[in-house]
Amino acid sequence: MDFKEYQKKAWETAIYPNKGKNFIYPALGLGGESGEVLEKIKKILRDEKSLLTEEKKEELLNEMGDVLWYLAALSTELNLNLDDIAKKNLEKLKSRKERGKLHGSGDKR
Numbered sequence: 001m002d003f004k005e006y007q008k009k010a011w012e013t014a015i016y017p018n019k020g021k022n023f024i025y026p027a028l029g030l031g032g033e034s035g036e037v038l039e040k041i042k043k044i045l046r047d048e049k050s051l052l053t054e055e056k057k058e059e060l061l062n063e064m065g066d067v068l069w070y071l072a073a074l075s076t077e078l079n080l081n082l083d084d085i086a087k088k089n090l091e092k093l094k095s096r097k098e099r100g101k102l103h104g105s106g107d108k109r
Contacts, residue, residue, distance in 0.1 A: 003072075003082035010072040026073035033066040 016025045040063060044056050075082050096102045101109040 003086055006068070007072045007076060007082045010069050011076050013069075014073050014076075020077070023074060023077040026070045026077055030067065030070035030074055033063060033070055037063045037067060 014026075016022065018025075037060060040056070040059055044050060044052060048056065072082055075085060093102070096109055099109075
């Protein structure tokens with residue numbers, strides 16, 4: 001499955017207020033699900049002494065899938081294509097690497 005197909009299938013499962021005219025809902029969901037990934041990692045650090053079991057890995061896989069779903073929904077709401085987003089991101093990172101700018105901060109490196 002590629003991003004284009006995933007984005008289309010994810011959109012078919014989207015149910016939320018004003019779907020198609022509401023970028024705020026998936027943006028908030030993306031933030032919430034990203035927080036859940038971080039919360040699970042925090043608990044692995046705290047409770048499991050950083051030992052990543054297969055069970056915890058599966059939990060992370062599920063939460064990361066939710067992050068991807070909300071990213072796909074937000075992309076659709078903004079009329080953006082996940083394939084284009086992924087490609088543009090890799091081009092940006094390649095350029096930064098070639099210029100020795102992977103480290104540091106700022107969007108315009």
